[in-house]
Amino acid sequence: MKDNPENKQPKWAQNLPQYTPPASSWEVIESELRRTKSVRFEPRAWWLAAASVALVVLVVGVFGWWTTQQTNTEKITYSEEKLTKPLTINASQSLESQSAQIEAYCIKRADVCQKPEFKNLKQQLDQLNAAHQELKTVIETYNPDPNLVAQFVQIDSDRTDVLRKIFEEI
Amino acid sequence: MSESELITGCEAGNGIAQRVLYDRYKTAMYTLAYRLTGDFDDANDVLQDTFLEVFKKIGQFRQEATLGAWIKAILVRKAKRKFKEPKNWVLMDELPSDARVEDWLSESIGAEALERHILTLPEGARTVFCLIEIEGYAHAEVAQMLGVSEGTSKSQLSYAKKKLKYAIGQSHER
Known part of the structure; x- marks a missing residue:
């Protein structure tokens, strides 16, 4: 085999005929190589x-x-709070004006005034206000009996106490 | 172009390198393919399959053997597909396996006549004769390539030599 660099053939075999493949053989190989090259990744x-x-x-x-x-x-969160002007007890205000202030507040903030604790206190305040008004009428109509006056002072003291509790709730 | 340049070129898919490699080995490989298959069309199929695999797997060539030997091994494997199952090759009567062809090959017989006699051998005997006596492989290598025992390889070679010797003797008598 003249074209095989690794020629281990004995001398007698080297004289045997050699065969050359047809030209079409390479064409088949070449076209197959081109085809696989185009599809092969x-x-x-x-x-x-x-x-x-x-x-x-x-x-x-x-x-x-x-x-x-x-x-x-x-985490950043945003919220909006509607602020209402807080109520404060003014010592110089009369108990009536303080009661009127709470009434006005309840119109604006019904949600707060609907709370059971608040409603309970408000109910106590209304009863005390009514008692105060009745006793005041009696005292003005009749002579100021010391017992009535003492009772009147006690009612106002209770009203003050309830008003303080209401303001704490608010 | 050196062998390593050829390999690098083929690995990169270079068409010129592929063509040069094919031209360098085509005759030797086609001749072997023809001797193994005994048919030009089959030899052509084997040659094409062989070179397609060579170009596809050239990156796996580790240079433990020469490039020619590597290609030849692929070709024998491809040609084997054209054979009947080599394991079914019939065991022949053995001659002394060291009987060298040169010892009984008459110089008077022409190379082409010898080739004709070789091609008339049965498939198993022809294959083993070509690989051992012409290509220079050892029985162990042939046994491994063809998937047969060394005993089968030896008996096929013995039968081939016996048959050839007889055929050559007959042709001299004519």
Whole structure:
């Protein structure tokens, strides 16, 4: 075999006929090579493509996770609170004007005045106001009996106490 | 172009390198393919399959053997597909396996006549004779390539030599 660099043939065998393949043989090989080259994606290219996709997925995943972590740790929330002018007890105000102030407040903030504790206190205040008014009429009509006056003072004391509790609720 | 340049070129899918490699080995491989199959069309199929695999797997060539030997091993594997199942090759009567062809091959017989006699051998005997006596493989290598025992390889070779010797003797008598 003249064209085989690794020629281990004995001398007698080297004289045997040699055969050359037809030209069409290479054409078949060449066309097959061209066909497979056009459809074949090199293994290295596959590897690179897979690695690129994995890298993108990893980056997106890490970014997403990091964003979530940031959102969880530094949560900023917004809320809106409608402020109403707080009621304050004015010592110089009369008990009547303080009661009137609470009535006005309840018109604006019905939600606060509907609370059971508040309603209970308000009910006590109304009863005391009514008692105060009745006793005042009696004292003005008749002579001021010391017992009535003492009772009147006690009622006002109770009213003051209830008013204080109401203002605490507010 | 050196062998390593050829390999690098083929690995990169360079068409010129592929063509040069094909031209360098085509005759030797086609001749072997023809001797193994005994048919030009089959030899052509084997040659094409062989080179397609060579170009596809050239990156796996580790240079433990020469490139020619590597291609030849692929070709024998491809040719084997054209054979009947080698394991079914019939065991022949053995001659002394060290009987060298040169000892009984008459110089008077022409190379082409010898080739004709070789091609008339049965498939198993012809294959083993070609691989061992012409290509220089050892029985162990042939046994491994063809998937047969060394005993089968030896008996097929003995039968081939016996048959050839007889055929050559007959042709001299005519």
